Amino acid sequence: MKKITTISKLFLAVLACGVTSVYAQFGGQLVSPQVNPDNTVTFRFSAPTADSVVLSAQFLSENLPLTKGENGVWSVTTPPATPDLYPYNFVVDGTITVNDPNNVLIFPNERFKASLVDIQGQSPLMYSVLDVPHGKTTYRFYKSNTLNDTRPLVVYTPPGYDPQGDKLYPVLYLIHGATDTHETWYKVGRMNFILDNLIASGAAEPMIVVMPYANTGMTYQGAVAIAPPTDSSVNLFNEEIVKEIIPYVEKNYRVKADAQSRAIAGFSRGGRQTLDAGLTYPDVFSYVCGFAPAANVENLSNGTYASADALKNLNMLWLSCGTDDFLYQRTLDFAKKLTEMGVPYEEMYTPGGHTWMNCRIYLNEIAQKIFK
């Protein structure tokens, strides 16, 4: 880092001193994103020699060009946005996708790096940080014999959870999508704040939420995924959740260890894994919820999943998708087959595409339905 060493040292020296007035001289303290009171957002990005910088944000239907200003700082103020938490990044010179260096909020993902802008608006959102008791979100590790690996697990425990107490809790197993990680439901899904709020209002039963690292085709090795996903990502998941994760959770947490008290939900490939595990083992999970699942309708008739009679005994089979989601038709086809088989299910279709904005809606919905 020879070229920028001198600047970095000065910058760090300034930071170490905590002297704000000097920051501007080094151009190091851009504010981005700046969420304005009218729900417009101003983005700023330093790129003195770029020819173009555009904003790609999930609340915009088209990329929005930034304008170059003083000191090589590009900026733009968007139209007003509907309050929510949106992924975004900048595209420089048409080809280089960059997350926002001045924004701490990163979308945890193994293949792309987006930043997140939180547009709160004037009213509390489902994932807002409200003045309610907050649960805890814990990162821990377990040994998997199935995968011959030390695997991470993120576990949400609700306010009041007592690991030595008499109260036993139901468990929601919540699965991320392909290229996401065990962190994504926390950092992007904001599942902890969603559950805090629903539990505080009484809309949801207090529950434990378990978020595995569902890339079973990759080893974890203390946070480094070292191989690309393989087909086994999907296949090994059944084994991993039944043989490793559930026993680990039931050994280490005060949980009710019966099917009535186990729900599984997941997004995209995680929705596929959810349907695979839930519908292969309807005696393990009684609530099975696919969020824009990469559903494989053949599994309903090729012997992979349990019989129609077994599936009818589920407390709830729940499907959801965005109507602009590329998986919408696949979800409809899966629902249609369930209807033909006489297997009851519930469904929810929302505007929008294959997004985490929809994921949060789906979690907020099913969390109010399960375990009741």
Next chain:
Amino acid sequence: MKKITTISKLFLAVLACGVTSVYAQFGGQLVSPQVNPDNTVTFRFSAPTADSVVLSAQFLSENLPLTKGENGVWSVTTPPATPDLYPYNFVVDGTITVNDPNNVLIFPNERFKASLVDIQGQSPLMYSVLDVPHGKTTYRFYKSNTLNDTRPLVVYTPPGYDPQGDKLYPVLYLIHGATDTHETWYKVGRMNFILDNLIASGAAEPMIVVMPYANTGMTYQGAVAIAPPTDSSVNLFNEEIVKEIIPYVEKNYRVKADAQSRAIAGFSRGGRQTLDAGLTYPDVFSYVCGFAPAANVENLSNGTYASADALKNLNMLWLSCGTDDFLYQRTLDFAKKLTEMGVPYEEMYTPGGHTWMNCRIYLNEIAQKIFK
């Protein structure tokens, strides 16, 4: 995101299906970084229209140019590196700094985005994931009246910690640097694995480690820092740790609530905050450890810190710095003043600069000294 929508949809469809062979067609599954058995590292970055891409990595003394190959994928293989965990990023066309989109490991920071490469080598490193019992790293939230904010806290509890048990634990308060976050000691410092390993070998006392969000000039609001740091970042920290964080920890964890059982350590501006809190309140903390601290030597004589007699009663005052660190002379000046005042201290100077490689060395060192 109009231009890339079609490609994204296909890519996502492919991911959802879990079919690897198709990935290459979309050029979406680069392996980067690829750590080779000889400790060289191959980096790959897709930038079809860039004129230059260079690698900026903290194990290299100079930036290393990548070479453009097929399909616009740039790559380079470095010389062998000393095993460790290093920040890096790519610099495109001399001015655009990009983290590695194909690497899940991100350096949590509010002002820059670096990726992390983990070069394990052939022997276990201090932060390697070994076959030992692992502690838990928990993210939780507390209300601060001092800052009028809901603040995050990351807490490491050692293996065997029983929140209802009789055993009480000492507490290390571990502070990040300016622009870092409450996550940085976990994600970059790897403090959990360092402590797991030291505790397993008996080299460290089992302890709880508390990592606050020490940017006291910024509100947190559920993970969005919304204002640039101010001078108050340093000043408010004393109040926040003594009035809010310590009482919160002592209320919620099985800890020994006396000065003998409280240590504080921190890096850079966090080292300044550490010295400020530790040397202003030597009746609160008995172990005070500055890691490349932005030390303010005047505080030893202008009445800010406690008297020399009070400071002599500390169990340990510990200073450290890299000999290439821009704060090296400031640390030496601080040590010199302590000597003049007759205040005992220990020190450790290591090769290298203002890096997290040094931070881990310092944590690994003092964790074996405190609470004994």
